[in-house]
Amino acid sequence: MNVFSTACPRNCYSTCSFKVHVENGKIVNIDPHSENKATPEGVCLKGLAYIERANSKDRILYPLIKNKKTGNFEKISWSEVLKIISEKINYFKNEFGNHSILFYAASGMSGLLNSFSHNFWEMIGGATTMYGNLCWPAGLEATRLTLGENKHNVPWDIENAKLIILWGKNSAESNIQEMIPIEKAQVNGAKLIVIDPRRTPSSERADLLVQIKPGTDAALALGIVNLLIETELVDYEFINKHVTGFDEFKKSVKKYTPTKVAEITGIDAVHIYRLAEIIGKTKPMTLIAGYGMQRYTNGGQTVRSLLTLSVLTGNIGKKGASWQYANLQSYIFDDIKEPESYYPSINPNALFRRKISMAKLGEDMLNISNPKLKMIWVERGNPITQNPDTKLVMNAFRGLDFRVVVEQFLTDTAMEADIILPAKNMFEQTDIIGGYWNPYVQLKPKVVEPAGEVKPETEIYYLLAKQMGFSDEKIKKYLIEPGEEAIEEYLKNKLSEFPDLDWEKLKQEPQMPNQVEEIAFEDLKFKTPSGKIELYSEQAAKIWNVNPLPEYNPIKENDENTPEFPLYFMSPNSKNRIHSQFNNLEMIKLLSPESFVTINPEDANIRGIIDEDKVEIYNNRGYVKTTAKLDYSIKKGCISMTNGWWIKQGGTTNFLSKARETDMGFGTAFHDNKVEIRKIERLQKK
């Protein structure tokens, strides 16, 4: 048996290091990797489920083509399938232009080799591509505008905090290892405050849970800040030295009086005073903001508002004092970092027409013209399940002439394909990954041969280029040769810019690049136009057309304008999945067999719903059918169903979501979503 050091490449905070045991060419077991100080106890249950995922009987192991008559997928050889795809690409290219092909890639697997996908489309003369992102750009942009960079203290520094605020983050499910330093801090007497409409496992050991009305977080933050200023609980020395725009900001937050904020947020004024006192007097404070609350139409301004709490109390750049949103310090290979890498292209004649919004995929695909879209290539993503307004996305998909999906499993998106190409898994090709929480650069080596006829994407593109008749020279320029040798050479070359990162050492354990600051902004240098922390941001006004100062704006779907759909619909992540990945596995189904909606018993009562009733959640975009679970964990007026359920499992929550962009960063505001619920069937008593 061989044991390899590796790291999980999912779109997840933790980016755990782990050791994988390989026997007879199969993944057989997993061990923790204690060298990663952020994930010393090992991976989460999904990571463990790789044992099943890598060897699953449901995995797609060879190219499939849809039989137009029966609708079933049938096995096809690589040579045939490459021929079909290359003919199609050439046809669309010649007949309608390169821009008639949409290249859609999402966050299913991270790694440096992903850039070769982009290179392929560049080589063939361009394509239409996506701009924006489903996840976190509003908060990234908010942080960038304020602090100049997205970085924060290392995760294990949380244990030095005396006050920890989890604002809209449920670490216990979405970043379980963060609970380790939080617990350590609590043992040392730190206070934990959670602000979330849901009572989550992360809030169980907290001192205080503030169940705020969704979308009103900015108002609460600014209300607290206003009191901090009034009661002189701000750090003037820090503000004078390192902050710009304080005077304008001070004036603008005066309107967030406790009474007004109480009205907006549903949190009594007395508690706003209390929060201000705790935040003003307990230092150091680590404020950890989640991604959920910035997926609203006011998300960017909300995150800017929250950030002022850390800034005005001087909780930046010190031990235990940190604003934690995203830590991109390990993204050392990227020329442009998120969120700027998400921006659309301005030049209409560019090779790549970056004109399809992640947030508005369905709508944009249907509406784009000159040329219209004819073909889509999907990899590392499941847009049917995960992009907003599923019905529209599905219509857009079905309106195309030709769909290629590269996948490991028969997802909702793969089911819509004309051709499915079998995707590699994380153990079948070497790559290097970073993370957006811990600061490590990690090597994820190839430890098994690709299963069945699986080929890594780099190889698929290489063979496709050959099939399309590109010259060896051109292929060499854009793509990478099949086989580990070329990949190792490519990655080593990448590493050569960073002498502190050693290939052999990376094979053993994660590495922290020299440039990583364990305490971010310790030098108090900020890459903003003014070089200071910007409360007042001209850039914000210029780029995003928002108030240069952080402010509270009501979300689009609120109590006033959508009375027919009175419930706030929350679609958070679950510990059992990463978005729509993992929930087809038997191990995961054992723990989480079917979807359900969490509803407050009072809301259920009004609607005659009892526990375990079959219910329909609906609005004017669509509906989903699921089972009601009555639970006091959810704030009255909200209901919650985790996202990522496949359609055949009772999903997807995106049948209900509206395709909208966030106020900044080209994020996706699908949490701005109101619904109604009704009983459709009562479970017969056994």
Next chain:
Amino acid sequence: MNKQKIFQFDINKCVGCQACIIACIIENQTEQPIHWRDVNTFNKNHHPDLPVFYHSLACNHCQDAPCLNNCPALAYSKDIISGAIVHNQNKCIGCQYCTWACPYDAPKFNIEKGVIEKCTFCLHRTEEGLKPACANLCPTGALDYIEKPEIVNNKNIFAFTDININPSINFIPLRNEKTVEIIPEFKHIEIKNSKSKIESKISAKKEWPLIVFTLLMAVLASYFTAFSFYKINFNPHIFLITITLASVFSIFHLGKKYRAYRAIFNIKKSWLSREILFFGMFFILSISQIIFKQNIYLQILAVISGILLLLSIDKVYSLAIQSTNLELHSAHVFLSGFLFLSIFIENYILLSLLIVLKSALYIYRKYYFWKKDKDFKIFQSAWRLDLLISFPLFFWIFDFSHLNLFIFISIFIGEIIDRIEYYNELDIITPEKQMTNYFTSKS
């Protein structure tokens, strides 16, 4: 010598992620839906006045393990070095009596294999100096495997059963037992368990062959006693057929019928072994007596083994009625035996006394259930009492022909009802139930 190691569970650190369950499934390749480890949740519906916490439990490898003590087939053994309680599938007869004996729901019955399986303490790993898979892979470090401390803390832990069996688990209790303060405050909400009931491990529906067996034993033992000492009319054919049938029923529920002989291996400790032994003796002695006729020693021995059989049957079940804990129970087969005996010998004074005694016990038991807010079915109970009192009285007053037969049938049906109720009342402590019981106790 290495110090013994035990599980440690820090309730503060566990967030209920269930990775331990997956780790165990992978390591031990258990066939789903069976999983040896489970994570039970307190306050599943998030009552605002109470905290939510979790217990991750598998086998606790108790020093005084009830599974080992009660297994009739000696399928369990203790690994001296590690202290692990090891279950040997080749010795298991699949009677599932250990699932009644264990308060931690550790032994799991594999229907396909017909035998029990359970946590091995990952002996194959610990022997190599590794931690058990669950403790090795807990992502928050809540579950661990540590050197046994001087004082093992597992008494008075919320919702963790302590029946003095010295489980090999050390708890780090909650730092703060209070629930998180929630804003805005909730108005008062009554604490009550949700409607969905936890399915009991024992029920009349599942264990009907045992109901048939135990009641038939009461009838046969009393019939034989009546024949031996009171010289009643005795039909040897009916007796032989019935007792053979009963023995078939008794092994009917075993997962491994061909290993039934192992059931008497634990006479020293297990009442189940004793029951089977006395049944075997009664079977052989009574048949020998019928064949050899009028051998007084055989007769006395057969009657004694019949009585001991009934007593040990009641002892076997007393293990599983911990929640009610009635020393003398109206459904005890020992009493049923006497009842039938009084009918067979037509001693109506004795019969009346027994009917009064049984009715009193029955009413007391129902009162107890009614008070405890447990399942109480008034019509069923009325029928049961009618069959015991009113019907026989009616037959007697109106002087039915075949009076005895009518009384017997009426009382026998009554006993069936009583026995069915008894089986449905049987109540085994499980961690899941402890969580709900503890929850209700907070109301």
